[in-house]
Amino acid sequence: MNTFENLGLNPMIQQSLCEMGFKTPTTIQDKTIPLLINSKKDLIALAQTGTGKTAAFSLPIIQQLDEQQKQVQALILCPTRELAMQIAEELKHFTKHSKGINVTPVFGGERMDKQIRALKNNPQIVVGTPGRINDMIKRKILNIEKIKWLVLDEADEMLNMGFKEELDEILISTPKEKQVMLFSATMNAFIRKIANNYMQNPEEISIGTKNSGPKNVKHFYYTVQEKDRYSALKRIADMTPEIHGIIFCRTRLETQEIADKLIQDNYSAEAIHGDMAQEQRIKVMKRFKLKQTKILVATDIAARGIDVEALTHIINYNLPDGAERYIHRSGRTGRADKTGCSLTIINPREHHKIKIIEKKLGTTFEKKKIPEGKEVCEKKLFTLIEKMNNIEVNEDQICKFSKIINEKFNHIKKDEIIKKFISLEFNKVLESYKNAEDLNINFAKQTHSHRQKNRGSFRNHKRRFNRVNNKIKR
Numbered sequence: 513m514n515t516f517e518n519l520g521l522n523p524m525i526q527q528s529l530c531e532m533g534f535k536t537p538t539t540i541q542d543k544t545i546p547l548l549i550n551s552k553k554d555l556i557a558l559a560q561t562g563t564g565k566t567a568a569f570s571l572p573i574i575q576q577l578d579e580q581q582k583q584v585q586a587l588i589l590c591p592t593r594e595l596a597m598q599i600a601e602e603l604k605h606f607t608k609h610s611k612g613i614n615v616t617p618v619f620g621g622e623r624m625d626k627q628i629r630a631l632k633n634n635p636q637i638v639v640g641t642p643g644r645i646n647d648m649i650k651r652k653i654l655n656i657e658k659i660k661w662l663v664l665d666e667a668d669e670m671l672n673m674g675f676k677e678e679l680d681e682i683l684i685s686t687p688k689e690k691q692v693m694l695f696s697a698t699m700n701a702f703i704r705k706i707a708n709n710y711m712q713n714p715e716e717i718s719i720g721t722k723n724s725g726p727k728n729v730k731h732f733y734y735t736v737q738e739k740d741r742y743s744a745l746k747r748i749a750d751m752t753p754e755i756h757g758i759i760f761c762r763t764r765l766e767t768q769e770i771a772d773k774l775i776q777d778n779y780s781a782e783a784i785h786g787d788m789a790q791e792q793r794i795k796v797m798k799r800f801k802l803k804q805t806k807i808l809v810a811t812d813i814a815a816r817g818i819d820v821e822a823l824t825h826i827i828n829y830n831l832p833d834g835a836e837r838y839i840h841r842s843g844r845t846g847r848a849d850k851t852g853c854s855l856t857i858i859n860p861r862e863h864h865k866i867k868i869i870e871k872k873l874g875t876t877f878e879k880k881k882i883p884e885g886k887e888v889c890e891k892k893l894f895t896l897i898e899k900m901n902n903i904e905v906n907e908d909q910i911c912k913f914s915k916i917i918n919e920k921f922n923h924i925k926k927d928e929i930i931k932k933f934i935s936l937e938f939n940k941v942l943e944s945y946k947n948a949e950d951l952n953i954n955f956a957k958q959t960h961s962h963r964q965k966n967r968g969s970f971r972n973h974k975r976r977f978n979r980v981n982n983k984i985k986r
C-alpha cells in the first residue's frame with residue numbers, strides 16, 4: 513500500500529488529506545500523481561466513478577503551484593454548476609494548510625458581480641463551467657494566458673451538453689505550452705475527439721475495465737406496466753425506509769412531476785433540474801447533502817461527478833438513453849469503497865435495454881419483485897415499532913406530565929394504548945395500501961394469452977397461405 517508522502521506530496525497537503533480522512537491513495541491517484549508531478553505530458557486518465565479522480569488531478573497542481581505568483585495558473589473545466597462548486601469545495605479542503613493558494617468557482621446562473629470580485633482576488637486555481645468561464649474571458653475579467661494546467665473533468669459530457677464552441681474559444685486563450693489533463697469514467701468517441709482537438713500526444717492511464725461501473729454497486733430491476741411506474745416507485749421507497757438517494761428521470765418535466773407527487777404523498781423529496789433558478793438548485797443540493805431531504809429527484813445534471821457521502825440508492829425511474837449515462841448515474845452510489853444499490857423500473861417492452869447495459873457493464877442485473885401491499889405494511893410497521901423502541905424518553909421533562917398522562921389513559925388497557933399509538937402513523941399506510949394490487953406482471957399468464965394471439969395470427973396466416981395456394985391450384 514502506497515502513501516501520499518511516497519507520491520511526492522508536501523507535508524501541508526498530507527496534513528489536509530489526513531484531516532479529511534484520506535489514509536492511502538486510490539489506484540488512480542497512485543498512478544497519476546507521481547506522473548503529473550514529474551512529467552509535462554498531456555494525460556488521459558480513465559477510472560471508474562467514485563475512485564478519487566478529483567484528488568488525482570488537483571493534488572499535483574497544488575503541489576507544483578507557485579503561491580507567490582498571483583495569477584491564474586490552473587483552469588479546471590467541468591460540465592455542471594454543481595460539479596464546479598463541489599470541485600472548488602474539495603480543493604479548498606486540500607489547500608487548507610497550503611498558505612497563499614486561492615481557489616475560485618465560476619459558473620452560470622449566479623450573480624456576475626460576486627464572481628468578478630472573487631476573480632479580482634487573483635486566484636491561482638479557477639474551477640468552472642465552459643459558458644461562464646468563456647464569458648469572463650471575453651469581458652477580460654479572467655486571464656488564462658499564463659496557465660500551466662488545464663483540466664477537463666467529465667470532458668465528454670461537456671461536448672455532449674453542447675459546449676464545443678465555448679471550449680474552442682477558451683482553448684484559443686490558453687498558451688501553447690501547458691499540460692492538458694482529461695479525466696473521465698467512460699471512454700467514447702467524444703473523448704477521442706477532445707484528445708485529437710485539444711491535446712498533444714497524450715499519455716493514457718486506464719484503471720479497471722473500460723466503461724465498467726464500480727464493482728461494489730449491485731444492480732436490480734423491476735418490470736411493471738407503464739401505468740404502474742409511479743406506484744412501483746412508491747412501494748420501493750416504502751420498503752427502504754433508510755433511503756438517502758437519487759431518483760433519475762428523463763426530462764425536466766417528468767422530474768418536477770415526480771418530485772411534486774412524492775412531496776404530495778408525504779415523502780421527503782425535492783427536485784433538481786435545469787429549469788430551476790441557480791439559487792434554488794444550490795439550496796436543494798445543500799439540504800440533500802445534509803440529509804435534510806432524503807430523496808433527490810433529478811435529471812442527468814446530477815449524474816456526472818456529484819459526490820454525496822454514502823448514498824444508499826440510485827433509482828432509475830426511467831432508463832437513460834445509452835449505457836454510459838447509466839454508468840454515471842449508478843456511480844453516484846458505491847463511492848470510495850462503500851457499497852451501493854442501483855434500482856431500475858422498466859415496462860415489459862424495455863427488457864432489451866437492460867440487456868444492452870448488462871453487456872456494456874459486464875455485469876448482470878438481478879430481477880426483483882415489487883413488494884405486495886401486505887409486505888410494505890409489515891415493513892412500515894416494523895420500522896415504526898423499531899422507531900418507538902429506540903426513542904429516548906426525556907424523563908426529566910415528561911415526569912411533569914406523568915400525572916395527566918396516567919389520568920387520561922387509566923381507563924384503557926395497555927394493548928389498546930399500543931394499538932392506538934401505532935395507528936397514529938400506521939392508519940395512513942393501511943389506508944393507502946387498502947386495495948393495493950399486485951404490480952408484478954404475470955408473465956406465465958401473459959405469455960399464454962400472447963401465444964393464443966399469435967396462434968390466431970398463425971392460423972390466419974395459414975388460411976391466407978392456403979387461399980393463395982388454392983387460387984394457384986385453380
Ligand code: ADP
Pocket residue numbers: 533534535536537538541559560561562563564565566567817818819847848
Ligand atoms: P470520481 O471523480 O472518481 O468520481 P471523487 O474525486 O468525487 O471521485 O471522489 C469520490 C469520493 O472519494 C469523495 O468523497 C472523495 O473525498 C473520496 N476520496 C478520494 N480519494 C480518497 C482517498 N484516497 N481516501 C479516501 N477517500 C477518498
Ligand code: MG
Pocket residue numbers: 565566665817
Ligand atoms: Mg469526478
